[in-house]
């Protein structure tokens with residue numbers, strides 16, 4: 337794995353370590369591209385406070401810090417400046433205009449809340465409600481269709497614990513959208529080693545059988561978690577049993 341596009345910083349209030357430490361670990365681990373994609377700030381109403389993301393006024397320091405480091409480390413690694421962004425119908429276009437005032441290489445979509453964090457639900461909370469599964473799929477596809485996202489992070493974040501048949505029936509729409517729109521699906525390495533509900537065998541076996549393309553994402557919230565697939569016990573086996581392989585359906589080093 338030569339590129340990782342999913343890296344956080346302490347600005348999101350639930351990651352640790354300096355940008356420099358993430359970069360140095362990535363170099364040590366043999367990466368050629370390290371993309372920072374901290375949780376985007378969101379232009380929520382002033383009375384609503386999110387404690388899992390930077391504030392809007394931190395964008396300048398985030399991008400300044402990364403620009404300096406990009407220059408300092410340019411001989412060893414390519415640094416990209418991005419964000420992990422929830423698509424929200426209400427706030428998305430304002431947010432993009434705001435982020436675009438600063439250096440920006442890419443954004444990835446991570447649909448943590450549906451339809452948004454202010455009036456919605458958290459996708460990762462276990463649920464038996466098919467309506468939530470459907471709402472997650474609808475909202476995610478609406479975001480994918482904007483054309484702004486480089487890839488879809490943890491596409492299987494939704495924690496639906498009902499019948500597999502119903503799960504597949506809805507989730508195959510996300511896979512189809514990824515194939516039709518040519519948006520790769522991320523296999524989230526942090527979710528794997530933390531034993532979360534994602535990445536899911538049910539989802540990724542379906543996705544590979546439908547011809548989707550994949551990106552591996554560290555989703556590092558700690559510099560030591562900038563890892564290669566073989567550093568994570570059983571992860572390579574997860575890829576193999578879901579027919580996901582380098583040289584076939586994994587996209588690694590690629591232009592953005």
Ligand SMILES: [Zn+2]
Pocket residue numbers: 344348350375557
């Ligand atoms: Zn996070």
Ligand SMILES: [Zn+2]
Pocket residue numbers: 342344420446489555
């Ligand atoms: Zn993330």
